[in-house]
Amino acid sequence: MVPSAATPSLSLPPAQFASLQPHAYLLAHLSPPALSNQPSIRANGRSPSQFRATSANAGSLTHANGSAVVRLGDTAAVCGVRAEILHTDDIASWSVSSSTGAGNKRRKLSGEDPEDPEESQIQDLNLLVPNLSLSTGCAPGFIPGAPPSALAQSLSHQLLTLLHTSRLVRTDDLRIWYDVPDLEGAGQETGEAMDVDVVDKESSLKQPRKREIKAFWVLYIDVMIVSLAGNVLDAAWAAVLAALRDTKLPRAWWDVDAESVLCSNRVDEARSLLLRGLPVCSSFCVFEADAAAGWRAVVLPTSIEMEQNKQQQRWILADPDGYEEGLTQERMCIVLDKDQSGNPVIVRMEKNGGWTVGKEDLRQLVDVSAQRWEEMKTVLKW
Amino acid sequence: MNPPDNGVASFQPVHRPDGSATYTCPLTGFNVLGAVNAPIELPARRDALKPEEATLEVFVKPATSSPAVGERYVEGILRNLLGAIILGREKGFPRRGVVLTLAVLEGGDSKATGRGSSYLTLLPALLHTALLALLSASVPMSMYFTTTIIAVTPSGEIICKPSIKDADEAASVHVLAFSSKGHLLLTESEGSFDFDTWEKVHDRALTICHLPEEASAGNGKVEYAVGSTWQKWLAESVEDYIGFKYAYEFA
Numbered sequence: 001m002v003p004s005a006a007t008p009s010l011s012l013p014p015a016q017f018a019s020l021q022p023h024a025y026l027l028a029h030l031s032p033p034a035l036s037n038q039p040s041i042r043a044n045g046r047s048p049s050q051f052r053a054t055s056a057n058a059g060s061l062t063h064a065n066g067s068a069v070v071r072l073g074d075t076a077a078v079c080g081v082r083a084e085i086l087h088t089d090d091i092a093s094w095s096v097s098s099s100t101g102a103g104n105k106r107r108k109l110s111g112e113d114p115e116d117p118e119e120s121q122i123q124d125l126n127l128l129v130p131n132l133s134l135s136t137g138c139a140p141g142f143i144p145g146a147p148p149s150a151l152a153q154s155l156s157h158q159l160l161t162l163l164h165t166s167r168l169v170r171t172d173d174l175r176i177w178y179d180v181p182d183l184e185g186a187g188q189e190t191g192e193a194m195d196v197d198v199v200d201k202e203s204s205l206k207q208p209r210k211r212e213i214k215a216f217w218v219l220y221i222d223v224m225i226v227s228l229a230g231n232v233l234d235a236a237w238a239a240v241l242a243a244l245r246d247t248k249l250p251r252a253w254w255d256v257d258a259e260s261v262l263c264s265n266r267v268d269e270a271r272s273l274l275l276r277g278l279p280v281c282s283s284f285c286v287f288e289a290d291a292a293a294g295w296r297a298v299v300l301p302t303s304i305e306m307e308q309n310k311q312q313q314r315w316i317l318a319d320p321d322g323y324e325e326g327l328t329q330e331r332m333c334i335v336l337d338k339d340q341s342g343n344p345v346i347v348r349m350e351k352n353g354g355w356t357v358g359k360e361d362l363r364q365l366v367d368v369s370a371q372r373w374e375e376m377k378t379v380l381k382w
Numbered sequence: 383m384n385p386p387d388n389g390v391a392s393f394q395p396v397h398r399p400d401g402s403a404t405y406t407c408p409l410t411g412f413n414v415l416g417a418v419n420a421p422i423e424l425p426a427r428r429d430a431l432k433p434e435e436a437t438l439e440v441f442v443k444p445a446t447s448s449p450a451v452g453e454r455y456v457e458g459i460l461r462n463l464l465g466a467i468i469l470g471r472e473k474g475f476p477r478r479g480v481v482l483t484l485a486v487l488e489g490g491d492s493k494a495t496g497r498g499s500s501y502l503t504l505l506p507a508l509l510h511t512a513l514l515a516l517l518s519a520s521v522p523m524s525m526y527f528t529t530t531i532i533a534v535t536p537s538g539e540i541i542c543k544p545s546i547k548d549a550d551e552a553a554s555v556h557v558l559a560f561s562s563k564g565h566l567l568l569t570e571s572e573g574s575f576d577f578d579t580w581e582k583v584h585d586r587a588l589t590i591c592h593l594p595e596e597a598s599a600g601n602g603k604v605e606y607a608v609g610s611t612w613q614k615w616l617a618e619s620v621e622d623y624i625g626f627k628y629a630y631e632f633a
Contacts, residue, residue: 153454165572353462355565366577
């Protein structure tokens, strides 16, 4: 029955209710009246642990070495990887660090590939340079001409530390070698750069040819958020993963005559990066039924009391959109990979901004993240 | 007066701000100075201020370089954690600002604040300094917190008092903060670990940070458990300071 014009209706259309009373609106969706037999569902139609539809498209940019567009619902991230050459001559500390071979070995993983003793070169020489920009107009608050916001800066830092701690890129893929020719047969008079005085025959047979690092590839990883509707980190990290997987480096070598690094222009000689694993990032937020969650002059229940009475109504929402992010304070972020036997390995776990989530909740979130890993594996076609 | 293994705190080392504190972390050797001004007017961006509560601003100044993206990130962590416990709607606070400035005076290894390096080793020192400075400025808070850093070696051994070198060589590093009521307020973990390891780390950190319930449940008078937890150390530091500051009252 449509209300007639004579009797003005007191009800509001949902969109108005949502913007006037955002907290009550989301709460009404999550806790429907017991009689109505409706499931508890979020305002965006998802169940609490459901992620948004994700799509990834690799190789979208033609002039980058690798690129990808990832969409996570209405959040869209474009990532481009550009490789540039860093000569060892341009590294101030190179002669010192290469002669001593001092590289502290970080984050050793047991039972993996033979450890590269110079693995920390990626971090020491800053061979990976991610940057994230929240472009003008990606969300209403972003005006043109403004400096990078604190959010964009901290996300750039998070991408960089994630690349370092997950050890995604192998240093060996980024090295450009020079195979020092064996000049023994050619005669001693041309042995110009050979510091090794006399190489006797047996050791030259046993020893592989002398190699020298002449340059590194530096990967500039630029992420641009085209549309921002919550959960930037998941989208940005997925874009970085997809773009790095798409990255192809041309074959490069040191040319003695030209005294520079030359690159082959043949496509079939270019090689992809060998990435270590697939660390997938999943974010969550906590929505509290108490509208005054940020205002607690009252004495708070202790952690033990909270466990005893589960009256504290709160929902853990996976992959929050922009509307939900505005209503929540407490955030969780889990970056998880799986080893060969399928056991989850946590690369990073963060929880901040509140006190309602404890140990057991985090255990469940790790399980949810493990499921999300399977989803992302198919999305990224890993 | 402070147990040497729980760090050295001093209140009001500088006099112009509303509250200030220095703190030296015994584990990592970081020495941090914190200053708080609250509540103050933030005239520059009145329209950006939230009408119903105080705006919290955190600035971190590293020891040897100028602030960069890593500092923005750690400022975000501090803002989220402190924003959850500061009572920004108390009288006099809405539409005003709580400005917290933390300066790393000396400490550890300069590598720990290099570009793209992990901030976890510095985080406990920053958090404790922030709390002491807020207490010194009498900013109302719903509860306080204590925090600790724990490293797990590649062989699975848990190191409760890791040095910076230990943290560098560890398989995973964890920073946890617990409220004075035993809630898990913050966890920042990095490295490579499984959930069971984290659970062990959590339980260990809880015993380091938090007093057992029965020990603190005296009637009005806090009785301390045996051993020195961070919570006990914090209570004693504040008690000393108040005893000193209000000596004329008690005399």
